[in-house]
Amino acid sequence: MDIPAALGxxxxxxTIVKQLNDIDRRVDEAGFKLRIAEATSALAEAKLGLVDAQEDIRSKEAEISSLRSLLKRKEETVERSGYRYRCDANKNPIGTALCPVCMDEGRFVLTIQSDQSGRPYVCPKCKANFGYLSAFQDP
Known part of the structure; x- marks a missing residue:
């Protein structure tokens, strides 16, 4: 049974329990109403639990979708000398390395040289310094 059907x-x-509560009972009316109140409370608690479970499921589904997207994007890279690079259709590395610090956080940021004189490569986002890295020509 799915969560929306269970909630329904x-x-x-x-609703039925509330309608039963309105029925006039002559035999042990107080005991009957007490049982109805207990059942109503238990059902309300169950409904709240199902609503929480549904929210958790939606959250997990969104997280799974995000992780699948990251995995697919990572599959579009290739590793060379411990760093990941974008790659062409033949899995040859292209351009500069991706920042491994940012990749651990789900971001794909290309490293850049700190200036044009061949200085060490840095991440423009997290400012991590990676020293001298290989860079590959775009096809």
């Missing part, structure tokens, strides 16, 4: 069932049960 619990809502229907709550």
């Amino acid at each position: 069932g619990v809502s229907t049960a709550l």
